[in-house]
Amino acid sequence: MSNRKAPVDHPILPLMQERWSPRALTNTAIPANKLLTLLEAARWTPSASNIQPWGFIIDEAGSASFEQTLTYLKPGNLPWARNAALLGIALVNENRPDGTRNPHAEYDVGQAVAFLTLQAQQEGLYVHQMAGFLPEKVHEHVGLPEGWRALTMFAIGGLGDAASLPEEMAQRETAPRVRKPLAEFCFRAAWGKAL
Numbered sequence: 001m002s003n004r005k006a007p008v009d010h011p012i013l014p015l016m017q018e019r020w021s022p023r024a025l026t027n028t029a030i031p032a033n034k035l036l037t038l039l040e041a042a043r044w045t046p047s048a049s050n051i052q053p054w055g056f057i058i059d060e061a062g063s064a065s066f067e068q069t070l071t072y073l074k075p076g077n078l079p080w081a082r083n084a085a086l087l088g089i090a091l092v093n094e095n096r097p098d099g100t101r102n103p104h105a106e107y108d109v110g111q112a113v114a115f116l117t118l119q120a121q122q123e124g125l126y127v128h129q130m131a132g133f134l135p136e137k138v139h140e141h142v143g144l145p146e147g148w149r150a151l152t153m154f155a156i157g158g159l160g161d162a163a164s165l166p167e168e169m170a171q172r173e174t175a176p177r178v179r180k181p182l183a184e185f186c187f188r189a190a191w192g193k194a195l
């Protein structure tokens with residue numbers, strides 16, 4: 001377990017309080033049944049009209065294709081994410097089954113990754129999501145159907161040692177965890193009206 005529990009102002013589920021996004025990850029293999037449990041959690045995410053516009057491509061450390069998947073990452077993410085047990089690509093289908101654009105598709109995929117993330121936490125694993133990757137490169141190599149696009153990537157692994165990271169990353173790994181106060185983004189009845 002991490003020692004980086006969120007310093008909450010109001011109580012939340014312990015699983016959420018303990019979740020954070022480490023860069024120091026271990027590549028201990030994730031058993032197949034655990035991996036399926038993570039993906040099952042994503043499967044049971046709610047979505048607009050139950051369209052389920054998400055897709056996942058995963059690749060485990062040690063597989064022949066893992067080095068290829070690493071090349072999709074931007075340089076800032078590569079040094080730490082290469083130590084993960086698994087890399088994933090979260091995909092979105094931007095179209096509804098009737099061919100019209102689904103304006104809630106991205107929202108739904110974000111929720112699916114959140115479900116997966118919390119299930120991972122329950123399994124003793126950590127998820128670190130990444131926008132720092134090259135979607136064009138993913139599209140070139142993974143053969144997505146029409147209407148699908150790579151939205152984010154994520155790394156999953158056990159919790160590693162911050163000291164194993166380059167100095168600047170190690171510092172960020174142990175910096176205080178911060179969030180905006182509720183009063184800055186939660187209002188009653190109208191924007192700007194205090195709760």
Ligand SMILES: Cc1cc2nc3c(=O)[nH]c(=O)nc-3n(C[C@H](O)[C@H](O)[C@H](O)COP(=O)(O)O)c2cc1C
Binds near residue numbers: 019021129131133152
């Ligand atoms: C959509 C998304 C994209 C992110 N992209 C990156 C990234 O490219 N590289 C990185 O190191 N962290 C990335 N993060 C992690 C965030 O920086 C992190 O979630 C945020 O600082 C809050 O920290 P916490 O998750 O530990 O609470 C991303 C998170 C999300 C949700």
